Amino acid sequence: MNPILALAAKDLRILMRDKTGFFFSLIWPLLLAVLFGTIFGGGGDGGGTIPIIVVDEDGTDASRAFLARLEAAPELEVTAGTRTEAVDEVRRGKKSAFVVIKRGFGEAGENPFWGEPPTVELGADPARGAEAGMIEGILMKYASERLKDFFANTTLQQESIAEAKRAVREADDMDPGLRSRFEGFFGALDDLLRETDNLQEADTANAFGNGLGGFTPLEVEQAEIIVERRWPTNAYAISFPQGIAWGLIGVAAGFGISLVSERTRGTLMRLQTAPISRTAILAGKALACFTTTVTLSFVLLIVGRLIFGLRPSSVGMAAFAVVSSAVAFAGIMMLLSVLGKTEQAAGGIGWAVLIMLSMFGGGMIPLFVLPGWMRTVSHVSPVKWSILALEGAVWRQFSFMEMLLPCGILIAVGVVCFAIGARAFDWVQRS
Amino acid sequence: MAGAAILELKNLSKSFGPIRAVDDLTFEIHEGEIFGLLGPNGAGKTTTVNMAAGLIEPDGGSVSLRGGGLPADPATRSCIGMAPQALAVYDALSGEENLKFFGTLQGLRGKRLRERVAWALEFVDLVGREKDRVKTYSGGMKRRLNLAAALLHEPPLLLLDEPTVGVDPQSRNAIFERITALRDDGRAVLYTTHYMEEAQRLCDRVGIMDHGRLLALDKVEELIRTHGGTSVIHVDRGRGEERIETDDPMGELVKMHAEGKVLTFRVDSPDLECVFLNLTGRHLRDD
Numbered sequence: 001m002n003p004i005l006a007l008a009a010k011d012l013r014i015l016m017r018d019k020t021g022f023f024f025s026l027i028w029p030l031l032l033a034v035l036f037g038t039i040f041g042g043g044g045d046g047g048g049t050i051p052i053i054v055v056d057e058d059g060t061d062a063s064r065a066f067l068a069r070l071e072a073a074p075e076l077e078v079t080a081g082t083r084t085e086a087v088d089e090v091r092r093g094k095k096s097a098f099v100v101i102k103r104g105f106g107e108a109g110e111n112p113f114w115g116e117p118p119t120v121e122l123g124a125d126p127a128r129g130a131e132a133g134m135i136e137g138i139l140m141k142y143a144s145e146r147l148k149d150f151f152a153n154t155t156l157q158q159e160s161i162a163e164a165k166r167a168v169r170e171a172d173d174m175d176p177g178l179r180s181r182f183e184g185f186f187g188a189l190d191d192l193l194r195e196t197d198n199l200q201e202a203d204t205a206n207a208f209g210n211g212l213g214g215f216t217p218l219e220v221e222q223a224e225i226i227v228e229r230r231w232p233t234n235a236y237a238i239s240f241p242q243g244i245a246w247g248l249i250g251v252a253a254g255f256g257i258s259l260v261s262e263r264t265r266g267t268l269m270r271l272q273t274a275p276i277s278r279t280a281i282l283a284g285k286a287l288a289c290f291t292t293t294v295t296l297s298f299v300l301l302i303v304g305r306l307i308f309g310l311r312p313s314s315v316g317m318a319a320f321a322v323v324s325s326a327v328a329f330a331g332i333m334m335l336l337s338v339l340g341k342t343e344q345a346a347g348g349i350g351w352a353v354l355i356m357l358s359m360f361g362g363g364m365i366p367l368f369v370l371p372g373w374m375r376t377v378s379h380v381s382p383v384k385w386s387i388l389a390l391e392g393a394v395w396r397q398f399s400f401m402e403m404l405l406p407c408g409i410l411i412a413v414g415v416v417c418f419a420i421g422a423r424a425f426d427w428v429q430r431s
Numbered sequence: 432m433a434g435a436a437i438l439e440l441k442n443l444s445k446s447f448g449p450i451r452a453v454d455d456l457t458f459e460i461h462e463g464e465i466f467g468l469l470g471p472n473g474a475g476k477t478t479t480v481n482m483a484a485g486l487i488e489p490d491g492g493s494v495s496l497r498g499g500g501l502p503a504d505p506a507t508r509s510c511i512g513m514a515p516q517a518l519a520v521y522d523a524l525s526g527e528e529n530l531k532f533f534g535t536l537q538g539l540r541g542k543r544l545r546e547r548v549a550w551a552l553e554f555v556d557l558v559g560r561e562k563d564r565v566k567t568y569s570g571g572m573k574r575r576l577n578l579a580a581a582l583l584h585e586p587p588l589l590l591l592d593e594p595t596v597g598v599d600p601q602s603r604n605a606i607f608e609r610i611t612a613l614r615d616d617g618r619a620v621l622y623t624t625h626y627m628e629e630a631q632r633l634c635d636r637v638g639i640m641d642h643g644r645l646l647a648l649d650k651v652e653e654l655i656r657t658h659g660g661t662s663v664i665h666v667d668r669g670r671g672e673e674r675i676e677t678d679d680p681m682g683e684l685v686k687m688h689a690e691g692k693v694l695t696f697r698v699d700s701p702d703l704e705c706v707f708l709n710l711t712g713r714h715l716r717d718d
């Protein structure tokens with residue numbers, strides 16, 4: 001094994017065995033992210049109603065009735081508007097989604113068994129995947145209710161069929177072959193209606209799902225929409241980058257202290273008598289720090305993605321933000337390790353510095369609610385750039401070019417801090 | 432004298448602020464010898480060892496390994512096996528994990544690494560406890576592991592800084608035997624201690640150090656002969672205890688026996704303690 005890898009593996013093994021260290025570098029950031037996200041409103045509209053805007057392009061009785069149904073729905077908060085308004089409001093994040101009742105909706109609804117099903121278009125904020133799914137479910141539910149009403153009228157339908165049968169029978173000039181075919185058809189139709197009568201007893205949704213195989217009460221077309229992000233989609237989108245930042249801080253402080261304790265406890269001596277360079281020793285520590293922060297960041301992002309509705313724009317962007325942050329904090333770790341001669345001193349000074357950086361960098365209170373002067377001061381804090389890069393990936397939907405600024409700063413911070421720290425490390429050791 | 436010089440220290444000096452920790456120190460260690468550095472606390476033993484290992488930059492003088500190599504050069508360093516005075520092992524890892532890790536850094540791999548780790552565990556008698564975390568070890572066990580880690584890569588030069596402090600007599604005896612075996616194998620050992628019995632028993636040559644200076648350096652018996660002074664006979668011939676200094680205690684006793692009744696007697700031969708006393712005017716230890 002390469003000595004740098006061996007050094008890093010040793011540190012990671014020690015970290016895994018240190019319950020406190022493990023807690024503060026993984027569990028604690030996650031708890032913070034979840035806790036703060038929940039305190040500040042969680043999934044945003046979770047539990048409440050979902051705001052949507054509905055456009056009626058059909059203008060038939062059926063479409064108006066469907067609109068009325070949606071307006072009456074307790075799960076939704078419906079406003080009516082034009083398509084332009086709808087797209088605009090969703091794009092600007094004011095509404096979760098728009099629903100367009102498309103032309104031909106009423107006509108299609110009259111013939112539930114043939115032709116195209118009635119169609120609506122759904123334009124949902126892609127970052128709110130869970131909500132979009134819910135809206136689709138709700139639309140289906142009300143469309144099904146509309147059909148249920150249609151089937152509730154089967155007696156009426158049966159009467160009209162009976163009437164039609166009678167008319168066929170009484171048409172003396174009809175070809176007997178054709179007549180018998182008509183009779184067969186009406187008989188089948190009668191059976192079908194009687195059958196659906198029974199189905200009424202069962203839950204409608206189930207009936208459509210299972211009983212009638214693939215039958216769709218409503219076709220939902222997904223409209224593509226690009227949402228401008230000026231605000232995070234939910235509170236977790238703020239709290240998870242903050243949680244990751246806290247994790248970065250905790251891990252950097254932890255490894256910084258562990259480097260100091262290698263010096264005070266004497267193990268550094270043994271490392272230094274091994275035939276490896278001093279740079280390799282420090283690089284091993286930095287690699288362990290880097291690996292831990294990358295793991296921590298991805299664990300939080302994955303938990304956030306799976307459970308808390310985070311929608312990173314791409315794996316690549318998230319990885320870019322995570323790796324740059326990890327580089328920065330590995331360098332900062334190096335610098336922390338030379339701040340004090342003892343573990344206590346380095347730990348105390350390290351935490352004080354990091355908490356300041358965090359406070360001014362938006363690690364505690366999101367930057368966009370801080371006063372202007374603090375936002376200016378925040379530029380000096382790597383925590384700020386780290387959170388910005390993570391937010392760029394999580395909800396700001398930064399392009400690669402936009403990512404370059406925070407990520408570039410982070411990598412530069414990491415390299416410079418490592419270089420200064422490594423120099424100072426020699427100096428501290430000699431003094 | 433043993434084989435070729437493997438470590439040469441020339442006019443080595445080191446100060447920490449006003450404290451002159453090592454003062455113009457010169458000696459060399461040869462293959463196949465155990466060289467003891469004997470001195471009280473603060474004499475400068477550890478500082479000397481650390482300079483020899485390249486861990487501390489000397490203020491003046493030079494260190495050369497294997498005829499010219501500098502300890503700052505990683506390649507030269509691999510000829511050193513060091514057991515620092517501070518216990519340089521990781522508490523959170525097991526004994527075996529510690530040794531595997533340090534062995535890896537020394538470039539050992541695979542089967543060879545496993546063999547050397549097993550050998551080193553055997554050497555310090557930690558077999559059976561190798562899977563336990565070091566934090567569950569006793570002080571003496573940690574000290575033994577600290578020694579084992581120095582031996583993994585079969586270095587020709589061992590720098591052992593008080594390697595048996597806190598180790599019980601039985602384990603210590605076993606370790607002495609094994610260190611002697613390594614010496615017979617051609618290894619050079621620099622062994623620091625403030626136990627004169629240890630130095631007397633184990634070391635081929637001993638340097639006596641105080642206040643950073645080397646006061647005397649020779650084979651143990653030579654040191655005693657030149658600096659130990661006379662033997663002392665405590666004898667009771669019926670008139671209370673008498674104290675007689677002599678260079679020839681046997682001859683003196685035979686003479687006394689011929690003169691009359693000797694009730695009890697005890698002979699104190701000079702040892703390194705006496706050497707230290709004569710050189711410094713102080714006792715090496717208070718007891």
Ligand SMILES: Nc1ncnc2c1ncn2[C@@H]1O[C@H](COP(=O)(O)OP(=O)(O)OP(=O)(O)O)[C@@H](O)[C@H]1O
Nearest residue numbers: 447450452470471472473474475476477478479625
């Ligand atoms: N890093 C340091 N900073 C300041 N003074 C030091 C340092 N290291 C050693 N000294 C001083 O140098 C002198 C020699 O110390 P050293 O550790 O070499 O002694 P030693 O012979 O190994 O003692 P011991 O038997 O207690 O281990 C002492 O006075 C000590 O206080």
Ligand SMILES: [Mg+2]
Nearest residue numbers: 476477478516
């Ligand atoms: Mg010492």
